[in-house]
Amino acid sequence: MVRCLLAMGLLSSSLTFGQTNVLTLGKIPTVKAKLGSTVTVKVPLQVRLGYHVNSNTPSDKYLVPLKVTWEKGMLASTDVIFPKPSLETYKFQATPLSVFSGTFEITTKFKVAPTAPVGPMAMSGTVSYQACNDRECLQPAKLPVTLQVDIVR
Amino acid sequence: MSNTLIFRALLATAIAVGLTACSSSAPSSKGSVENSPQLENASLKPVAIRRAAPSFELKDANGDTAQLADYKGKVVLLNFWATWCSPCKAEMPWFEEFDKKFKDRGFAVLGVSVDEEGWNAVKPYVKEKNFHYRMLLSTEAVSTLYGGVDSLPTTFIIDKDGKIAAVHTGLVAKAVYQKQIEDLLETKNGALPAGDGAAEQLAYFRSN
Numbered sequence: 108m109v110r111c112l113l114a115m116g117l118l119s120s121s122l123t124f125g126q127t128n129v130l131t132l133g134k135i136p137t138v139k140a141k142l143g144s145t146v147t148v149k150v151p152l153q154v155r156l157g158y159h160v161n162s163n164t165p166s167d168k169y170l171v172p173l174k175v176t177w178e179k180g181m182l183a184s185t186d187v188i189f190p191k192p193s194l195e196t197y198k199f200q201a202t203p204l205s206v207f208s209g210t211f212e213i214t215t216k217f218k219v220a221p222t223a224p225v226g227p228m229a230m231s232g233t234v235s236y237q238a239c240n241d242r243e244c245l246q247p248a249k250l251p252v253t254l255q256v257d258i259v260r
Numbered sequence: 261m262s263n264t265l266i267f268r269a270l271l272a273t274a275i276a277v278g279l280t281a282c283s284s285s286a287p288s289s290k291g292s293v294e295n296s297p298q299l300e301n302a303s304l305k306p307v308a309i310r311r312a313a314p315s316f317e318l319k320d321a322n323g324d325t326a327q328l329a330d331y332k333g334k335v336v337l338l339n340f341w342a343t344w345c346s347p348c349k350a351e352m353p354w355f356e357e358f359d360k361k362f363k364d365r366g367f368a369v370l371g372v373s374v375d376e377e378g379w380n381a382v383k384p385y386v387k388e389k390n391f392h393y394r395m396l397l398s399t400e401a402v403s404t405l406y407g408g409v410d411s412l413p414t415t416f417i418i419d420k421d422g423k424i425a426a427v428h429t430g431l432v433a434k435a436v437y438q439k440q441i442e443d444l445l446e447t448k449n450g451a452l453p454a455g456d457g458a459a460e461q462l463a464y465f466r467s468n
Contacts (some may be wrong), residue, residue, distance in 0.1 A: 139447070167346070169343040169344055169381070169385060170344050170346070171344045197345040197346070199346050199349075199350035199431050200346050200349075200350065202416075231359065237343070237344055239346065239347065241347075241431075242347055242430035242431045243345075243347055243409050243411040243412060243413065243429060243430035243431065244342070244345040244346065244347060244348070244411065244412050245410065245412075246374070246410065246411075246412075247344070247376075
């Protein structure tokens with residue numbers, strides 16, 4: 108019975124969590140990073156059906172842009188590349204908005220420190236976003252991202 | 261309570277939560293909201309089940325303190341919004357219009373911004389759009405009192421007795437707001453009259 112209650116509680120909480128988590132992170136393979144090289148990492152993201160997030164270049168100065176930040180470490184972010192956003196028209200605004208919806212990838216280029224210790228390490232980052240559907244907007248939110256990196260010679 | 265009953269109760273909760281999640285993820289429909297045919301039910305909550313709007317003290321753009329109690333005897337449209345919320349900004353010109361139109365009949369609009377940047381974000385926007393109704397800056401405590409305000413816009417229509425007569429989350433047709441405000445202004449807190457008008461009002465509510 109205890110197991111049953113636990114399972115139902117987890118089911119209930121996962122449904123509730125899913126309701127508030129509009130942007131979700133896909134699986135990122137372990138990054139092989141050679142000392143001193145530049146590596147490219149793609150972060151796959153999915154926006155819940157019916158919702159959109161502002162692009163990195165929103166149409167309106169008041170809107171919250173999509174951003175990616177990486178913590179400083181043995182891999183230094185040198186460039187973040189966003190896909191081409193969609194221009195979508197919603198019933199609440201006459202002019203189109205620059206948004207991402209569905210699935211998309213953000214690419215980051217990292218320079219690997221030549222002095223980095225060889226072996227596995229983790230790299231942390233954050234995707235900041237603000238999501239809306241055609242009727243309402245949710246508070247700006249942050250999605251943590253962790254990269255598993257294997258530094259090799 | 262038996263194990264079966266506990267299991268059924270938990271299952272029902274999980275399904276209910278799941279259904280809510282499904283219903284809130286409806287895909288978008290395009291077009292003008294002001295003329296949207298999807299008018300929600302414009303009926304107000306029955307007077308008997310209305311609960312008191314939580315009292316608050318918030319600063320306005322001039323630094324003055326606004327209390328909900330200051331508006332007792334008036335119909336109040338309390339709108340939580342943010343400068344980054346496009347659906348909110350679609351509604352705000354209507355609220356400006358309502359404020360002017362119904363001000364002399366005992367009506368007031370209070371805009372409550374949840375912008376984290378505070379007045380630095382709010383004042384330029386309000387000035388740019390030339391809104392004149394009273395703007396306040398929310399606090400976490402006040403947002404919590406009003407249910408968390410997780411999504412915007414969230415609007416409370418408060419009757420003359422300070423009780424919540426309607427709550428709207430998300431963009432709502434202008435006609436719905438107007439109907440509710442007028443009902444609260446014209447009748448005793450929007451209560452259905454006992455006389456001949458009741459049947460007509462009920463027919464209106466059912467058709468909308």
